[in-house]
Amino acid sequence: MSAASMRLGGGHTALDDHDDKSRQAQRRADTWMISGALFLGTAILGFIGLPLYLRGLSIQSQAERQGLSVRPVIVTLIGYLVIIDAALNSFGWALDMIAHHTLVARVFLTTWGAMFDGGYFWHYNELWIGGATAPGEKSWEIALLPVVFCMRLAAAIGFLQMKRWGQQWLVVTCWFGVVAWTGYVANMTIFADVRYAHVAFPVWGWWLYDIFYITPFLAIPYLHSVNREIFSE
């Protein structure tokens, strides 16, 4: 008996039924994960977001075990991690670019500066544009925040939807991320005195904190080795 002959009424096949159930399960899982990611991206409400996100991940894994066609877990992890990475970076840099004279931004960014990265402490708010004054820092913010991180966010959304353009653009924007890491770290190294002199937890502190933002380096090997046929046009 072929799948096409197993009609369930009104021309609806068992394959259609499987497809519908898979989409519903994926949508249910994504509702929880998107809610979680929204909280996770705010940084300070992250602990509310984590259980919501994990609940969504477990719904998806359960659907996979039941034989439904859902997204691979690693695709889910990469997609949401790119979104959260972009959101967390944007949180600090949006404050530094446009909210640099609010009290909470001044306290948060200068305490961060005195603790990890002197670029956010040294002569803070002295430039006409406000915010961090370390050489090159503002340029990186302008290049990365409205351009690269927005592109990464869009690519991650397409990737999570299992679109071919999403996978392709995530490859492009993750390589952008490699360029960003290389340039940003080189800039910090060259102007190390401004960045690290007399901060509470200098080079080792900055690296211990920021090493977990290496999502592009983890995503790239996967994106280049995954079977691209699983991503649809």
Added chain:
Amino acid sequence: MSPSSTPSLPLGTSPAFAGMHKWLKRGLIVCLTALVIEGAFTVPFCFIYYGWPTLSLQDVCSELMRVRYSDDNVVCQYPYPLFGPAEGELAKKTAQDRWGVLPRPLYKRIGFRELVTIHNERLARQAASKT
């Protein structure tokens, strides 16, 4: 039958890359967990390290400005006037730096809750000088 349809492997993963994908997945979970913990604790940790809630946020801001510009007279204006000059413009003359193509700041490292001690000592000095 394509390699990716092997039942034990995730969709899209071929046997050649199964090990790499497994370790990438573990790394991604570690990064996600760490980012969540860091994101949740950074703001409270920074605030507490520099003296909040013993000092108000405005006091913390002012004390950091005094360290930054080596000047006990600067104060964080709150609320900052909407169309005012950049905050540092008014204070920059007193900043201590070794200038050159690679500038180096000369302010001192601030320890855990040291701003509270600095703040209290200054208030004591000001009170003593008034009497």
